[in-house]
Amino acid sequence: MLLAALRKEVLAANVELVERGLVLFTFGNASGIARGKGLVAIKPSGVPYDELTPESIVVTDLDGKVVDGKLRPSSDLRTHLELYKHFPNIGGVAHTHSEAASAWAQAQRPIPCFGTTHADYFHGPVPVTPPLSPEEIAGDYEKATGEVICRAFAGSDPDATPAVLVAGHAPFTWGPDVAAAAHNAVILEYVARMAMATVTINPAALPLAHALHDKHFFRKHGKHAYYGQAAAQ
Amino acid sequence: MLLAALRKEVLAANVELVERGLVLFTFGNASGIARGKGLVAIKPSGVPYDELTPESIVVTDLDGKVVDGKLRPSSDLRTHLELYKHFPNIGGVAHTHSEAASAWAQAQRPIPCFGTTHADYFHGPVPVTPPLSPEEIAGDYEKATGEVICRAFAGSDPDATPAVLVAGHAPFTWGPDVAAAAHNAVILEYVARMAMATVTINPAALPLAHALHDKHFFRKHGKHAYYGQAAAQ
Amino acid sequence: MLLAALRKEVLAANVELVERGLVLFTFGNASGIARGKGLVAIKPSGVPYDELTPESIVVTDLDGKVVDGKLRPSSDLRTHLELYKHFPNIGGVAHTHSEAASAWAQAQRPIPCFGTTHADYFHGPVPVTPPLSPEEIAGDYEKATGEVICRAFAGSDPDATPAVLVAGHAPFTWGPDVAAAAHNAVILEYVARMAMATVTINPAALPLAHALHDKHFFRKHGKHAYYGQAAAQ
Amino acid sequence: MLLAALRKEVLAANVELVERGLVLFTFGNASGIARGKGLVAIKPSGVPYDELTPESIVVTDLDGKVVDGKLRPSSDLRTHLELYKHFPNIGGVAHTHSEAASAWAQAQRPIPCFGTTHADYFHGPVPVTPPLSPEEIAGDYEKATGEVICRAFAGSDPDATPAVLVAGHAPFTWGPDVAAAAHNAVILEYVARMAMATVTINPAALPLAHALHDKHFFRKHGKHAYYGQAAAQ
Numbered sequence: 001m002l003l004a005a006l007r008k009e010v011l012a013a014n015v016e017l018v019e020r021g022l023v024l025f026t027f028g029n030a031s032g033i034a035r036g037k038g039l040v041a042i043k044p045s046g047v048p049y050d051e052l053t054p055e056s057i058v059v060t061d062l063d064g065k066v067v068d069g070k071l072r073p074s075s076d077l078r079t080h081l082e083l084y085k086h087f088p089n090i091g092g093v094a095h096t097h098s099e100a101a102s103a104w105a106q107a108q109r110p111i112p113c114f115g116t117t118h119a120d121y122f123h124g125p126v127p128v129t130p131p132l133s134p135e136e137i138a139g140d141y142e143k144a145t146g147e148v149i150c151r152a153f154a155g156s157d158p159d160a161t162p163a164v165l166v167a168g169h170a171p172f173t174w175g176p177d178v179a180a181a182a183h184n185a186v187i188l189e190y191v192a193r194m195a196m197a198t199v200t201i202n203p204a205a206l207p208l209a210h211a212l213h214d215k216h217f218f219r220k221h222g223k224h225a226y227y228g229q230a231a232a233q
Numbered sequence: 234m235l236l237a238a239l240r241k242e243v244l245a246a247n248v249e250l251v252e253r254g255l256v257l258f259t260f261g262n263a264s265g266i267a268r269g270k271g272l273v274a275i276k277p278s279g280v281p282y283d284e285l286t287p288e289s290i291v292v293t294d295l296d297g298k299v300v301d302g303k304l305r306p307s308s309d310l311r312t313h314l315e316l317y318k319h320f321p322n323i324g325g326v327a328h329t330h331s332e333a334a335s336a337w338a339q340a341q342r343p344i345p346c347f348g349t350t351h352a353d354y355f356h357g358p359v360p361v362t363p364p365l366s367p368e369e370i371a372g373d374y375e376k377a378t379g380e381v382i383c384r385a386f387a388g389s390d391p392d393a394t395p396a397v398l399v400a401g402h403a404p405f406t407w408g409p410d411v412a413a414a415a416h417n418a419v420i421l422e423y424v425a426r427m428a429m430a431t432v433t434i435n436p437a438a439l440p441l442a443h444a445l446h447d448k449h450f451f452r453k454h455g456k457h458a459y460y461g462q463a464a465a466q
Numbered sequence: 467m468l469l470a471a472l473r474k475e476v477l478a479a480n481v482e483l484v485e486r487g488l489v490l491f492t493f494g495n496a497s498g499i500a501r502g503k504g505l506v507a508i509k510p511s512g513v514p515y516d517e518l519t520p521e522s523i524v525v526t527d528l529d530g531k532v533v534d535g536k537l538r539p540s541s542d543l544r545t546h547l548e549l550y551k552h553f554p555n556i557g558g559v560a561h562t563h564s565e566a567a568s569a570w571a572q573a574q575r576p577i578p579c580f581g582t583t584h585a586d587y588f589h590g591p592v593p594v595t596p597p598l599s600p601e602e603i604a605g606d607y608e609k610a611t612g613e614v615i616c617r618a619f620a621g622s623d624p625d626a627t628p629a630v631l632v633a634g635h636a637p638f639t640w641g642p643d644v645a646a647a648a649h650n651a652v653i654l655e656y657v658a659r660m661a662m663a664t665v666t667i668n669p670a671a672l673p674l675a676h677a678l679h680d681k682h683f684f685r686k687h688g689k690h691a692y693y694g695q696a697a698a699q
Numbered sequence: 700m701l702l703a704a705l706r707k708e709v710l711a712a713n714v715e716l717v718e719r720g721l722v723l724f725t726f727g728n729a730s731g732i733a734r735g736k737g738l739v740a741i742k743p744s745g746v747p748y749d750e751l752t753p754e755s756i757v758v759t760d761l762d763g764k765v766v767d768g769k770l771r772p773s774s775d776l777r778t779h780l781e782l783y784k785h786f787p788n789i790g791g792v793a794h795t796h797s798e799a800a801s802a803w804a805q806a807q808r809p810i811p812c813f814g815t816t817h818a819d820y821f822h823g824p825v826p827v828t829p830p831l832s833p834e835e836i837a838g839d840y841e842k843a844t845g846e847v848i849c850r851a852f853a854g855s856d857p858d859a860t861p862a863v864l865v866a867g868h869a870p871f872t873w874g875p876d877v878a879a880a881a882h883n884a885v886i887l888e889y890v891a892r893m894a895m896a897t898v899t900i901n902p903a904a905l906p907l908a909h910a911l912h913d914k915h916f917f918r919k920h921g922k923h924a925y926y927g928q929a930a931a932q
Contacts, residue, residue: 024889025882026927027816046927075918075926097816099889103896106813107904114339116402117260117330134910141914168907169815183258190257190332196900197336201429205340208401211367215374219308227308228259228279347572349635350493350563416491423490423565430569434662438573441634444600448607452541460541461492461512580805582868583726583796649724656723656798663802667895671806674867677833681840685774693774694725694745 003039003068006032006178007057010041013094013182018049020186022098029074030094030185032178033084038062042080044071075142082146083174087158092178094185097170100192101185104128105165111191112207114198118191119208119216121184123160126191127152129167145169160221163188236272236301239265239411240290243274246327246415251282253419255331262307263327263418265411266317271295275313277304308375315379316407320391325411327418330403333425334418337361338398344424345440347431351424352441352449354417356393359424360385362400378402393454396421469505469534472498472644473523476507476558479648483562484515486652494562495540496651498644499550501557504528508546510537541608548612549640553624558644560651563636566658567651570594571631577657578673580664584657585674585682587650589626592657593618595633611635626687629654702738702767705731705877706756709740712793712881717748719885721797728773729793729884731877732783737761741779743770774841781845782873786857791877793884796869799891800884803827804864810890811906813897817890818907818915820883822859825890826851828866844868859920862887 013030017023026049031042041057058069062085064077074080080093096102104111104126111126113119118126129148136144149164149172162184163173171192173184198205207213220227246263250256259282264275274290291302295318297310307313313326329335337344337359344359346352351359362381369377382397382405395417396406404425406417431438440446453460479496483489492515497508507523524535528551530543540546546559562568570577570592577592579585584592595614602610615630615638628650629639637658639650664671673679686693712729716722725748730741740756757768761784763776773779779792795801803810803825810825812818817825828847835843848863848871861883862872870891872883897904906912919926 024885044928072928099893100896102814102816103893103900106893106897107901109901114401115335117335131908132911134908137908137910137914141918168813168911186257194332194336194339196896197333197429198339200433200899201336202340202342209364209367209370211370212365212401215370219374229277229305347634348568350568419490427565427569427572430566430662431572433666434569435573435575442597442600442603444603445598445634448603452607462510462538580867581801583801652723660798660802660805663799663895664805666899667802668806668808675830675833675836677836678831678867681836685840695743695771 003034003037003041003059004054006034006039006041007054007059009178010043010057011052011054013092013178014043014052015049016179016182017094017096017185020189022096022185022189023049024097028094028096029076030092030178030182031074031077031080032092033090035091039067040077040080040084042073042077044069045074047071076145078140078142079146079149079172082143082150083172086146086150087153087174089159089176090162090174090181091176092181093172093174094178094181095170095172096185096189098185098189098192100196101165101171101188102169103196104192105170106168108167110165111195112205113213114195114205115208116212116216117194119213120220121187122163122191123213123217124156125207126161126163126165126171126188127156128165131167160217236267236270236274236292237287239267239274240287240292242411243276243290244285244287246325246411247276247285248282249412249415250327250329250418253422255329255418255422256282257330261327261329262309262313263325263411263415264307264310264313265325266323268324272300273310273313273317275306275310277302278307280304309378311373311375312379312382312405315376315383316405319379319383320386320407322392322409323395323407323414324409325414326405326407327411327414328403328405329418329422331418331422331425333429334398334404334421335402336429337425338403339401341400343398344428345438346446347428347438348441349445349449350427352446353453354420354424355396356446356450357389358440359394359396359398359404359421360389361398364400393450469500469503469507469525470520472500472507473520473525475644476509476523477518477520479558479560479644480509480518481515482645482648483560483651486655488562488564488651488655489515490563494560495542495546496558496560496644496648497540497543497546498558499556505533506543506546506550508539508543510535511540513537542611544606544608545612545615545638548609548616549638552612552616553619553640555625555642556628556640556647557642558647559638559640560644560647561636561638562651562655564651564655564658566662567631567637567654568635569662570658571636572634574633576631577661578671579679580661580671581674582678582682583660585679586686587653588629588657589679589683590622591673592627592629592631592637592654593622594631597633626683702733702736702740702758703753705733705740706753706758708877709742709756710751710753712791712877713742713751714748715878715881716793716795716884719888721795721884721888722748723796727793727795728775729791729877729881730773730776730779731791732789734790738766739776739779739783741772741776743768744773746770775844777839777841778845778848778871781842781849782871785845785849786852786873788858788875789861789873789880790875791880792871792873793877793880794869794871795884795888797884797888797891799895800864800870800887801868802895803891804869805867807866809864810894811904812912813894813904814907815911815915816893818912819919820886821862821890822912822916823855824906825860825862825864825870825887826855827864830866859916
């Protein structure tokens with residue numbers, strides 16, 4: 001993929017996060033990767049969204065070295081890089097402080113799969129990371145944040161559950177490209193709001209039965225999917 | 234009714250669901266039936282709302298066979314068809330994942346009639362379906378969803394309570410035509426939000442007294458109605 | 467006051483309720499009174515707000531007889547009339563099913579005065595009416611609703627607390643004119659939302675101390691007021 | 700700083716509070732100080748926001764005497780003046796009745812630091828003042844409000860936690876200039892909403908670990924900051 005095209009996609013995904021109401025001021029960032037080139041395009045740090053242009057998107061290598069662009073990359077860059085290194089199928093990452101998903105992260109509770117809206121997108125609960133140690137916080141904090149996300153997915157499939165809550169912080173989402181990562185951030189916020197409403201109505205609410213969870217997930221994902229116009233007939 | 238007119242009505246009702254904030258991305262669908270012809274017009278599956286045109290609305294027979302239209306119908310078509318078969322007076326069906334009504338469905342709690350806003354539209358609580366069996370989920374799932382809705386109305390009148398919560402899933406509403414079905418989806422979401430607020434304020438809140446419930450329902454419905462300009466004088 | 471001017475004011479107040487998000491579809495109504503003429507101008511029943519014109523506002527006498535206008539008055543007219551008869555200083559009445567205030571009405575809990583925002587407008591808790599008897603509901607229901615509101619104010623001053631929650635129903639507000647009645651409906655909804663949030667954060671939250679409650683109320687009301695440009699210097 | 704420039708900044712900050720949805724009707728006010736001149740520019744009392752012009756902003760000295768402007772200053776002026784006298788580094792103050800922050804004030808609970816969004820802006824919990832005594836309320840109430848805020852910060856740094864909840868009332872925020880004060884009011888409301896959601900999800904939620912709290916605060920503040928384009932390299 002040409003870097004110019006990737007930058008445009010990354011810009012569009014960052015703007016999508018704003019337009020969907022997931023971002024206040026300069027919070028949040030989205031990135032995309034050109035796997036063949038080993039290059040990542042990410043929002044610059046602390047720049048107002050209405051000043052973003054394709055040229056302002058920063059391009060770095062997988063070590064975080066800026067290879068193109070005049071601005072400093074998002075301070076969360078190293079978290080994104082860890083995800084790209086450990087989740088080989090993902091092409092984009094999004095990070096927001098969206099209200100309800102961040103509240104679950106602050107409550108340090110995984111989001112249970114209470115219904116089919118969740119099951120359509122996330123296979124199983126959205127996990128919450130274990131806390132970082134004081135040493136990890138004092139060291140390369142943003143890299144350690146990426147590592148603790150990867151630890152939360154040990155033994156499970158990040159492609160089937162493209163979202164995580166970083167304990168005491170906020171969500172990260174991902175997907176095959178940066179547009180999908182931003183899309184999943186929007187879905188996650190909606191699912192988080194509905195889950196909060198669910199426990200408000202019934203504090204003893206039970207997760208969805210496994211059979212129904214799988215039904216909805218596989219109705220939209222994998223070779224037996226039959227949702228949408230592009231699904232196998 | 235001409236199919237062209239039905240398609241326009243179905244398109245307008247689907248757009249109404251979006252404009253009222255009940256729909257995220259491509260979630261949700263509304264359909265209408267031409268009873269005389271035995272034909273149903275429904276939103277296509279997974280198509281963005283701003284790409285919908287009257288021609289993109291899919292027309293099927295009551296067995297779900299597409300008789301007009303180039304796209305695949307909504308994956309929830311068979312649920313709509315069951316409702317048309319078992320509820321003989323309805324002319325339209327709407328399905329959304331609207332936030333508060335879906336939260337009640339996820340909480341697997343019927344929405345109690347806490348006040349006159351509810352009583353103006355729904356006679357009695359909005360019921361929640363029993364769960365589907367693993368066999369029903371593994372089989373013709375969308376048809377089984379329609380069947381379980383009908384079972385939830387065994388012995389009660391779907392025309393007096395034109396809404397249901399499918400357990401762990403989301404609401405369906407209906408009415409004399411597709412516009413009424415969409416209208417009832419809007420009302421249901423409002424009633425669901427108010428009911429959630431009611432139990433937040435007072436977890437021991439009691440349902441409305443029967444006399445007041447009936448008063449409000451029959452003020453707007455049936456031969457003694459006196460609300461609005463068209464009511465009997 | 468000329469009736470033409472009163473109709474315009476009543477129309478503007480009804481539109482204000484919509485623009486402030488207090489009204490869904492055709493719910494809600496506002497009226498004003500020309501005390502000298504003994505005439506009340508009120509929204510017609512069940513007419514969409516965007517079709518309202520000054521001419522569509524219905525004028526009745528204090529017995530509810532239409533003296534001018536081609537449409538039927540709001541079905542809640544008789545409630546308004548009771549308030550005009552018993553609260554001699556009020557010039558306007560507003561009724562909505564606004565979400566949070568109606569939730570308090572459904573929860574059958576008065577809204578405690580938790581803070582200065584409330585104290586700036588309402589002296590003491592916003593009361594909730596006792597329930598209507600089956601006989602009152604079966605009889606002249608809307609008149610009985612007005613009567614039960616008046617009973618809720620026996621011994622207290624409706625001018626100092628221009629709002630009430632009708633149990634299991636929704637709020638009514640009033641004021642010196644119809645614009646003030648609508649303004650108080652907006653404030654009441656805001657206060658109701660904040661009170662719900664307050665009990666969510668702290669279920670044991672205590673009402674404001676009397677001294678602070680009085681301070682804020684009398685900072686804006688009465689002969690020692692010093693808020694705003696028109697206050698006594 | 701020229702007074703004309705300060706008035707424009709104060710006007711812009713007051714408008715920002717409205718555009719961010721923190722202000723209903725004429726609630727709320729923001730001010731800025733020209734330290735060298737000992738002059739404060741503040742919103743006039745009770746004037747609708749859409750009628751505000753730079754000329755309508757009132758200029759007073761630190762005793763509250765109007766030195767320029769034809770209108771009466773905000774009734775909360777004396778609270779602002781106390782903050783300017785006791786917090787020597789601040790250049791602006793904002794006061795709103797924003798919904799969630801006021802609900803915490805009404806609940807008389809400090810906002811715990813539940814996550815990094817809070818830690819990015821406020822070092823430690825956002826404190827709630829002790830209640831005012833009846834004597835303070837009956838005396839120079841607005842001045843006493845400022846004094847009780849200052850008492851709440853005895854032994855802690857107002858520059859590191861530029862926000863307070865006045866018990867039973869609402870928040871005040873501040874910053875190096877009036878724009879920063881308004882910015883902090885927006886952040887405070889967001890943090891307050893997320894904290895309320897956090898305790899809704901998990902009533903036993905714990906505050907953020909100190910190490911992570913400090914990490915985020917000092918990532919954006921002080922000489923080791925590395926967030927944004929202007930941070931030390």
